Amino acid sequence: MLTLDKHDATFVNLNTRIERHGxxxxxxxxIKLSLRAQNTILDQLEPGLRKDIFRKPSRGEQPDIPEIGGDQLVAVKHPSIEPLRLSHEFEGYEIEIAGLMDHVEPLLLVDVKLKKFVVAPLEGGSVELTFTASTNVGQDEVSELCEAFVREDVRLTVTPPKRQAQGDPEDSREAA
Structure with missing residues (x-):
């Protein structure tokens, strides 16, 4: 399950629409978002995917690079492949979209569906990950999303449903 904590990202596109429920x-x-991350993020999306896309560099191919995730899978196995589209969809997420400056209040969206994942492997052991976050919103949230879209650069936190259910240990002590 995808997890990000205050990760720099780019707000690529915003599409508002009407959903009919009866x-x-x-x-x-x-909300289309894009970010760069270590290739270990692929292990969160699909176990084994990172090893399918990356390999250890051949001798003399790259200078020594620190190990990532306990191995040196930093060279792209097939440099000519196009970015990979994944059919994964994850439901029930929370995402927080914050500005890069602390004075901007973050926007929290709940019951978000993550989908349309595209992975572009990059030499050196990183990937460019693009995905769409879909959710129901209120009019005030649309306004805040428009402001984030104009800023373009955001700080993104993605929380899977399991972590939400566990909650903050501090909150459970206060409830008791």
Missing amino acids: DERELAAD
């Missing part, structure tokens, strides 16, 4: 009409948004 006779009800609800405002929804599709």
